[in-house]
Amino acid sequence: MRKLLAPSLLGALLAGTAPLLSTPALAANAREANVPAPILTTPEAHDVWTHAEPEAARVTHVSLDLDVDFASKTLAGTATLDVLADADAKEIVLDVKDMTIASVTDGKGTPLAYTLGEPDNDELGAALTVQLDGAKQVRVTYRTSPKASALQWLPPEMTFGKTQPYLYSQGQAIHNRSWVPTQDSPGIRQTWDATLRVPGDLVAVMSAEKLSGDKGETLPDGRRAFRFRMDKPVPPYLIAFAVGDLKFKSLGPRSGVWTEAPMLEKAAYEFADVEKMIDAASALYGPYRWGRYDMLLLPPAFPYGGMENPMLTFLTPTIVTGDRSNTDVVAHELAHSWSGNLVTNATWSDSWLNEGFTTYFENRIMEALYGKERAAMYADLDWDSMMRDIAAMGDDMKPGMTAAPSRLHGNPGEGELDYTKGSNFLRMLETRLGRKAWDTYLTSYFDRHAFQPQTTAGFLADLRERMLKDKPDTELALQLDRWAYGAGVPDNAVHVKSETLAQVDERLEAFEAGGPVSAIDTQGWSTQQWLRFLNGLPRELSQERLRELDEGLTLSNSENAYVQSAWFELAIVNRYEPAFPAMAEFVGRIGRGLLVYPIYQRLMQQEGWGPDKARAIFATARPTYHPETAAGIARILGE
Structure with missing residues (x-):
């Protein structure tokens, strides 16, 4: 995502302020067919923002079948969940929020007993606890609320076309539980498929492979049905969709842009270099594993610069300025196809593993395409942002916080330090270890941990094992724990300075x-x-x-x-x-x-x-x- 949430309760409640040992050996690599992604079990991987107990019973696949109703501003239908449970597991616990549950059955339609708890708070939602009775599938029939926090229903006047309504979802960090009853934690990766039925004059798109074509299938009642499939295990916050008067323009063999007609040519011009970006990213850190890379340019109400939904990045129209000077946002969301989507923070306490890695990777893409000076401009501005955030926050603990605000681990959503301090940490490692050695390591890191969750402790342990073994002096100079768990910026930080911005400073x-x-x-x-x-x-x-x-x-x-x-x-x-x-x-x-x-x-x-x-x-x-x-x-x- 570019950029992250602003004020949030996440920073006040997420735990974990000290380095912990990395997880034991993981299960078989999730890239292998039919092998679910592993669940991390070390203390720092415990996610306090889910009701789920995935070590006992976890969701491995979600199948959605939903009607989109603009009149009532609701989605209604079923979610069928494939369940992997221990032999002695009696129940599975799901996350739901502002959702009406009509029934819960197994995959054959046999009713299953369930309880819906009281919401813990406005963000966390409630626990839906289902008695399994040996079931391998759980089917939830439900309807969302008009106030579902993941969904924004736009009237025609808030769109570019001004004639048709619009709907889109935004799941990060924990909003998808308001429209998908599942285990809503980044550490519980799931494959999924979906069928959406929408008004006949609208088009649905999702963050997955299209199975029904760009125009869907016309139904007897005049609506259209659109079918999608994601066969790679992803964190559930990446399940995303939009419905509107959407048009498509191809930008290359792997890419294209969706948006409303008034913005289509402008967006296509702005994002014309996306194929070059895919090539540059793949040359840096390994193959692009998601097939297509399409983009959806949304109406101005979209809350972020971009959202890295796999196969369909969501983008704000504010980056369309006619000069392509803000395509770093596209590079950022593309880079998430490795850092975030491929290797994902196990909890939001470790969000810098998504955003810091991606900001660093984004800068490398921009350098590869446009040269060192343009990349230096972005890095120099990120430095300014980092120093402003640290100066504004200081190192004092605020009430309810579990870590000093300028630490990487523990307080996501506090300013942009997940992005700026995280990327500077990696730039320091590149500088100290050498670009060639660092790039070799990072390519290996993405490959070895592909489709798996990760923690700060896990990354540091991997780095020490692969790059720093028997090199105590080098490790000491890197100050790894101070970067990850300490406040402020260590004295080995690298400030990249831009000559172009220096000329602005003269003015x-x-x-x-x-x-x-x-x-x-x-x-x-x-x-x-x-x-x-x-x-x-x-x-x-x-x-x-x-x-x-x-x-x-x-x-x-x-x-x-x-x-x-x-x-x-x-x-x-x-x-x-x-x-x-x-x-x-x-x-x-x-x-x-x-x-x-x-x-x-x-x-x-x-x-x-x-x-x-x-x-x-x-x-x-x-x-x-x-x-x-x-x-x-x-x-x-x-x-």
Whole structure:
């Protein structure tokens, strides 16, 4: 995902702050046919965000058969689960949230006794405990709630086409339990298949192989049925779908883009290099194992930059700026096909194993395609982000936290450190161990752990065994445990500096010295250059200097959402009122958390007037947000 969730309860409740021994030898590699992915049993692999007890009984396959009803904003049908249980296991425990259970049977239709517990909290949902009576399959007949947190039902006016409704799912981190009754933990990998029945004038797509063609199968009642299959075991948060007035354009033999007609050509232009990206990634760290790599460009309400759903990456339209300067997001989600989808964090305490690895890998793809300087721009900005996050959080423990906020392990969702500190950790390893040796190791790591969960302790143990055995001095210099379990950034961190951004810094210095805005030539600037400039401006500026910036650089009305977000932050802290109408329109139109969370945060920091403005804007904009975005903003507002 690019970028991660903003404010979340995950960081407050996930346990694990000290290094632990790696897991014993795993079961047979899950790549072999009909062999379920292993379950890790070491203490640090215990997932506190699932009710499941997978060591006793676990789901290995999910088969969905669902009707999509836009009128009631619900999905209804069945989920048939293949179960692997110990000989003495009496029951299996599933995760469900805001779901109405009609019946539970075995695969032949024989009723099975079950209990549905009370929800633990708004995020965790409830435990559905089913008595197995020897059953190898469990079939749950159910209906989702209109408020299912994984689903966003968009009216036509919130789409690009403006004529048809739209629906999409967003499962990470633990939202899929609101539409799929299963064991919703990244460490419990499952294969799956699905049949979706949708209105006849709409198209369904999923993160899996299409079995029924792009237009589905027309049913007697006029609806269309679409069938899909994922024959590789994946963490359940990667089961994803969308339904809308979707069109497709091929970009190459393995890739293409889905979106609504008004955005199709723009998206195809922006993502034209995707085939080159697949080749570059495969050359770096081994073959692409998922067949196709298609992309779905969603409406502006989508809460993230991208979501790495296998075979169908979900992308925000905010990256479509016409200059291809934000295709690092595509590279990021593609890289997840190795780090995250292939080798997955066993729990969200170890989310840096997904995001840090992917951010590092993304940068290597960009370097391979566009050269060292462009990659250096992204790395330099990530360094800035990392240092801002650490400075903002400090190293003090917050109430309820299990780890200092700037540790890699233990507090996902705190800023972007999973991405930035995680990738810098790996860049340090590359620098210290040598790129050739590091790349050889990382290729082997992805291959040996393919389709398996992983923990921080497991990765460190593997690295020590494969790269550092009998090299105590080298290991000491790397400071592995301090990177993974300590606060802050160790002194062996590598700060990659960009010459292009250094030139932007010169313009910043001239402006700060009193130079006119008219002397700043922004012609041809990429998003990265704009962000360096706007984030580097003094936080206290006069109203006249702000007006000069706004009018001279067309900031409030920029067509680049990244530019607008960074500018509005600066306008808010200086209470520059002329920017506020555009800011209110922006947060009501854009649903990407990375771009709107900071605006609400800055407003809440302006005592006396900011909180009232934030709450008024949110009251109007809330219906346009994905449930996760709305929940994040509500937490910022203290609701």
